[in-house]
Amino acid sequence: RQGDPGSSQFFVSLEDNLMRLFGSDRIASLMDKMGLKEGEVIQHSMISKSIERAQKKVEENNFSTRKRLLEYDDVMNSQRELIYKRRRNALFGERLELDIMNTIYDTCESMIINTQAAGNYDNFLLQVMSTLGITTSITEKEFSEGKIEMLANRLYNEAQDFYTKKTKILVEKTLPVFRDIHKNKGATVETIVIPFTDGKKQINVVANLKALLEPSRGELRTSIEKFSSLMLIDQAWKEHLREMDDLKQAVHHAYLEQKDPLLVYKFEGFNMFKAFVSKMNEDTISFLFKADLPVNDEDDVHEAKEVKQKRNYKEKKEEASSVLSGGGPRIENNRPAEERIMPAKSEKVANRNDRVSVKYSDGSVKKDVKYKTIEEDLKKNKCVIIE
Secondary structure (H helix, E strand, O other), rough: OOOOOOOHHHHHHHHHHHHHHHHHHHHHHHHOOOOOOOOOOOOOOOOOHHHHHHHHHHHHHHHHHHHEEEEEEHHHHHHHHHHHHHHHHHHHHHHHHHHHHHHHHHHHHHHHHHHHHHHHHHHHHHOOOOOOOOOOOOOOOHHHOOOOHHHHHHHHHHHHHHHHHHHHHHHHHHHHHHHHHHHHHHOOEEEEEEEEEOOOOOEEEEEEEHHHHHHHHHHHHHHHHHHHHHHHHHHHHHHHHHHHHHHHHHHHHHHHHHHHHHHHHHHHHHHHHHHHHHHHHHHHHHHHOOOOOOOOOOHHHHHHHHHOOOOOOOOOOOHHHOOOOOOOOOEEEOEEOOOOOOOOOEEEEEEOOOEEEEOOOOOEEEEEOOOOOHHHHHHHEEEEEEO
């Protein structure tokens, strides 16, 4: 309903609704039979009641449509609240460490549940190696006979120990670089952008330079966990929203099978959300366990910094600061501004005669072998390429 009864806007809305319900020809025929001229005020009680019934029916249809949309949105809202809460924890640092620990445990438990149900010990070892980058001490007998909770706790402890040691090594590796930056640019630089990569994707981590010089504060670990979680959550959530939107369009055909589309949407949406959370947890933990600077040693860092400084002398004034050498981009809303990056270099895909190094599920490593000799093992998920 638009406007108050008696206003011109109200009657225009009624006329449109009548046209939709009864058709323009029918309405025009009715007006001609009653001898009414165009623009004449309708005062007959029969017409008034007909208009009232038509308007009531239209409002009922609109209400039903809005109610149905809200019921569909309630499904997404419950998922949205969980993801936004987790993202808020990462953004402001609240419960971030606890969320990471829970994510590690959930990932370990999920791998055990999925592989133990199939009785596939080799696949379990391969998943642990490809996701966590470690070799577990759980034997095949323990895997087949042990309880899920006990195995999950054991794998979690192994993963937690590895992650703690790996973070400590990373801090010791980068601390000389941060000290050098602080010595040369400390008077003008407050925050720096540090690139980390797991070999597949790269994330730029923003951190306070002075805090990085105090390893006991754990600034580097917190910053990596924060920006990694934010980027991977955002990326996975956008993909999930597209899939849920496709599902909403697809379930409308469920009535052909005499099923309620809303119930189908709720059931399928819940299963998709569980798979989405599991995949997001696995991607987050995999990146954190494998994240490292995209360089080999400290000398490479200095060399890359010097090359970038020389190149930036020819650029615009606002682009003249090197990311690792001090002048990082302006930070707003806890997110780094988009920076100018060089085109990514494509990695050479192994040909059948290329030399590679692989690691098998039993922990054994084959170095400098031809790709074609281990091609079948790769297809059967018996090993992974490490170099």
